[in-house]
Amino acid sequence: MITLGNYLALSGVIFSIGLIGVMTSRNVLKVLLSLELLLAASNLLFVAFSKFNGDYAGQLIVFFVILVAAAEVAIGLAIIVLMYRRLSTIQADELRTMKW
Amino acid sequence: MAPYFFYLFAAVLIFASLCVVLARNPLYNVLSLVVAIFSLSCLFVILEAYFVGMILLLVYAGAVLVFFLFVVMCLNLNTITITSEQQSRFRWLGSFVGLMFLSSFFLASKSFIKAQSMDPSSIRGTIENIGKILFTNYLLPFELTSLLLLIAIFGIVSLAQGVLDTGKDN
Numbered sequence: 001m002i003t004l005g006n007y008l009a010l011s012g013v014i015f016s017i018g019l020i021g022v023m024t025s026r027n028v029l030k031v032l033l034s035l036e037l038l039l040a041a042s043n044l045l046f047v048a049f050s051k052f053n054g055d056y057a058g059q060l061i062v063f064f065v066i067l068v069a070a071a072e073v074a075i076g077l078a079i080i081v082l083m084y085r086r087l088s089t090i091q092a093d094e095l096r097t098m099k100w
Numbered sequence: 101m102a103p104y105f106f107y108l109f110a111a112v113l114i115f116a117s118l119c120v121v122l123a124r125n126p127l128y129n130v131l132s133l134v135v136a137i138f139s140l141s142c143l144f145v146i147l148e149a150y151f152v153g154m155i156l157l158l159v160y161a162g163a164v165l166v167f168f169l170f171v172v173m174c175l176n177l178n179t180i181t182i183t184s185e186q187q188s189r190f191r192w193l194g195s196f197v198g199l200m201f202l203s204s205f206f207l208a209s210k211s212f213i214k215a216q217s218m219d220p221s222s223i224r225g226t227i228e229n230i231g232k233i234l235f236t237n238y239l240l241p242f243e244l245t246s247l248l249l250l251i252a253i254f255g256i257v258s259l260a261q262g263v264l265d266t267g268k269d270n
Contacts, residue, residue: 001103002102002103002106002146003218004218005209005210006106006110007147008205008209008212009209010113010114010143012202012205012206012209013114013202014113014114014117015205016198016199016201016202016205017114017117017118017120017121017198018117018120018121019197019198019201020194020195020198021120021121022194023193023194023195023197023198024190024191024194024195025121027126029126029168029171030121030126030129032168033120033129033130033133033168034120036133036160036164037117037120037133037136040117040136040137040140043152043156044140044144047143047144047147047149047152047225050147050149050223050225051147051148051149051221051223052218052219052221053218054221054222054223055223056229056230056233057238059149059151059152059230060230060233060234060238062149062152062156063151063152063155063230063234064241064245066155066159066160067159067245067249068245068248069160070159070163070164070249071248071251071252073164073167073168074167074256075252075255075256075259077168077171078255078256078260079259080171080175081171081174081175082259082262084175090175
């Protein structure tokens with residue numbers, strides 16, 4: 001029998017993997033991918049609580065999170081492309097100045 | 101039958117997300133995130149959230165990650181990142197903080213599960229059920245997301261405008 005605890009544990013593991021990815025990688029593209037993992041872990045938690053509480057609101061919030069993530073990825077990738085054109089690298093350490 | 105499927109897709113999800121963080125080739129990072137999103141969508145189907153699982157497959161695996169792939173191929177990152185990939189100075193600190201987060205999360209969720217043991221309810225997240233609530237109680241946030249997407253389009257266009265202007269200067 002799969003309980004809510006299984007989903008909590010799985011979501012915690014995925015969130016921690018994503019958190020380690022965000023904090024340890026220098027590649028900006030990899031940071032953005034790890035952010036997607038964080039969103040996926042919280043989405044799983046929302047749907048699991050929605051199922052176990054009998055409330056549809058959690059699934060609706062997942063729907064909105066997906067929409068916001070799509071916008072965020074579009075902007076983030078545009079910034080990465082710009083950064084590559086200016087600095088010809090996508091290592092986060094190379095971003096030293098506030099104004100280009 | 102369902103427990104085996106849960107463990108199968110959970111194992112695939114954990115393995116794929118490890119690949120996202122650990123693989124050195126950016127192409128493999130993106131493709132393993134596609135696998136992770138696919139198994140997450142299967143977990144949503146096990147939880148009977150059919151609509152959200154379908155949207156996740158269509159929007160995430162279909163659109164967002166293909167966009168990632170497009171950028172990786174467009175920038176031709178493979179040669180650059182593999183040769184100059186050095187790990188961050190904060191690698192051990194970051195891993196330590198992540199593992200501390202994991203252990204504290206487990207402690208917190210353990211006490212939570214003890215407090216209330218819930219049984220799964222009988223709700224089914226079909227398109228009909230989700231749509232009814234989306235267009236009645238949650239109509240205002242749904243309309244506001246269109247505003248958000250419009251602002252995102254403005255942002256991208258203004259960023260691309262900067263690229264065009266610098267291209268003219270050169």
